[in-house]
Amino acid sequence: MRKFVCTIGAVVAFAVMVASNTAIAQVGWLNPEGKPGIGLEWSLASLKSYNDYYYKMSYPFPTGALFLSARARVGNGAHFVLEAPVFLTKFEFSSPYASASESRQGIANPYIGIEFGTPGNSAIGTFGVRFPLVSEDNSSWALPAVAYESHRLLAFMHDVTQVSAGGGYRYVSRTGSGFRIIGGGQLAIPSEGDAELFGDLATNFWLQADKVRLMATFGGLVLITESGYDFGDRILLNLGLAADLTLGSWQPGIHFRMPLDDNVNKVMNSVYGIHVTYLFPSSKH
Numbered sequence: 001m002r003k004f005v006c007t008i009g010a011v012v013a014f015a016v017m018v019a020s021n022t023a024i025a026q027v028g029w030l031n032p033e034g035k036p037g038i039g040l041e042w043s044l045a046s047l048k049s050y051n052d053y054y055y056k057m058s059y060p061f062p063t064g065a066l067f068l069s070a071r072a073r074v075g076n077g078a079h080f081v082l083e084a085p086v087f088l089t090k091f092e093f094s095s096p097y098a099s100a101s102e103s104r105q106g107i108a109n110p111y112i113g114i115e116f117g118t119p120g121n122s123a124i125g126t127f128g129v130r131f132p133l134v135s136e137d138n139s140s141w142a143l144p145a146v147a148y149e150s151h152r153l154l155a156f157m158h159d160v161t162q163v164s165a166g167g168g169y170r171y172v173s174r175t176g177s178g179f180r181i182i183g184g185g186q187l188a189i190p191s192e193g194d195a196e197l198f199g200d201l202a203t204n205f206w207l208q209a210d211k212v213r214l215m216a217t218f219g220g221l222v223l224i225t226e227s228g229y230d231f232g233d234r235i236l237l238n239l240g241l242a243a244d245l246t247l248g249s250w251q252p253g254i255h256f257r258m259p260l261d262d263n264v265n266k267v268m269n270s271v272y273g274i275h276v277t278y279l280f281p282s283s284k285h
Contacts, residue, residue, distance in 0.1 A: 030069060031251070032180055032204050032215070033172055034119045036079065036280045041067040043273035048266075055095035062088050064264040064273065065142075067152075072280075081128065083111040085155045087142035105165050108156045113164070120172045123237075124182055129259070130155060130162035132191075153221060153236065154188055154198075161189045166200065176208030186221075197225045213253075215242040236261055244275070251277040 016094070027283040031038040043065055049058035066086040074080045085108040093100045113128020139158035166184020186198040199222045206215040217240035225235065237260040244253025257271040 005036065023216065030275055031071065031277045031279070032126070032178070032206055034071070034079070034115065034122070034168075034170060036071050036073050036282070037249075037278050038071075039067075039069045039275065039277040041069070041255075041275040043067075043255070043271050045271050046269040048269060051266075055093065058092050060090055060092060063090050064088055064271070071115075074114070075270070077116055077122075079115045081111070081113045081115050081126075083155075085109065086150065087138070087156060087177045089141045090268075104141040106134065106142070108134045108138070108142060109154070109162070111155065117170065120170070122170055124166075124168045124170055124180070126164070126182070128164055130164075132157075132159050132161050134158055151171075152235065154186060157188070159191045163187045163189065164200070170271065176213070178206060180204045185224075195225075196223060198222060199224050207249075211246045213244050213246070213251075215244075216240065217242070217257075232261075233236070242275075244277075249279050249281060251279065 022230065030041060031037055044062060045059070045064045047059040047063060049056060065088065068086075069081070069083045071082075072080045086105065087108055088103075088105045090103045091101070109130045109132055111128055111130045113126060114145040116125040117123055134156060136158040140158055142156040154160060164184060164186040167184050168180065168182030170180040172178035179204055181203045183199070186200055187195055188198065189195045200220070200240075202217070202219045204215060204217045206213050218238075219240075220230075220235060220237040222236075223229070223234040238257050239260055240254055240255060240257040242249050242255035253275050255273055255275055259265055259268055259271075
C-alpha cells in the first residue's frame with residue numbers, strides 16, 4: 001500500500017484505531033455572502049473517553065482547532081483569500097501504574113487562493129493552494145483535534161501540498177437570506193509517492209431575520225483515486241448548525257457540527273465553538 005494512501009486511511013479511520021487500541025478554505029458560517037473582511041473560528045472537539053479496567057485515555061478541553069481567515073478584493077469580481085489553521089490538542093492518560101498529561105499546539109498548512117464572483121448573487125469560482133508547513137510530529141498530534149474536518153482535512157497533513165479548484169453558485173435575497181452550493185476537487189501531492197484526488201462538496205443555507213442569522217451547513221470529502229478502501233471508508237461527511245448576530249461591522253456567533261461517519265462517531269460526540277467576522281466598512285452594504 002502506498003505510504004501516502006496509508007496516511008490518509010489512518011486519518012479517516014482514526015476513530016477505529018482509538019476504539020480498538022485504547023475544501024474550499026472557509027466554512028459557510030464565516031461570511032457566507034462573500035464580502036471582504038477577516039474571520040476567526042474556534043472549534044472544540046467533544047471526544048469520547050476510553051475507559052477499561054486498566055487505564056483511561058481522553059482528549060479534554062481545549063482539544064480543537066483555530067482558523068484565522070481573510071478576504072480582500074483584488075479586482076472586479078475577484079477576491080484574495082487566506083486561511084491560517086492552528087491545532088490545539090491535550091492528551092490525558094491514567095492507569096493503576098502511571099499517569100500522564102501533555103498538550104501540544106502548532107501552526108498547520110496555510111491556504112492562499114483567489115475566488116471569482118461578486119458578493120451577493122453570483123456564480124462562484126475558486127482556486128487555491130495549501131502549503132505543507134506542518135511537521136510530521138505535529139500532524140500526528142493534530143489528528144484527534146481535527147478528525148471532524150472534512151473539506152479542510154489536508155490542512156493538517158504532513159508533507160502534502162494541496163491544489164484545489166471548484167465552482168458553484170451563491171444566492172442572497174433582498175432580506176439577506178440565501179444559500180451557497182460549491183463543489184470541486186482537491187489534488188493532494190505528497191513529496192513522495194503518487195498524488196491523490198479528492199472530491200469536495202459544501203452547501204450552506206441561511207435565514208436572515210433583522211440582525212440575527214440562522215444557518216445549516218452540509219459538507220463532504222471523498223477520496224476518488226484509491227479503490228483499496230470500501231467507499232464508506234473513503235468519505236467524510238458532516239452536518240452543521242450556526243447562529244450569529246450582526247453588530248455593525250462585527251458578526252459574532254456560535255456553531256455546532258456533527259460528524260456523520262460511523263468511524264468518527266465512535267470516538268467523537270460533536271464539535272462546538274464560536275466564530276466572529278469583521279467586515280471591512282466598504283463591504284457592509
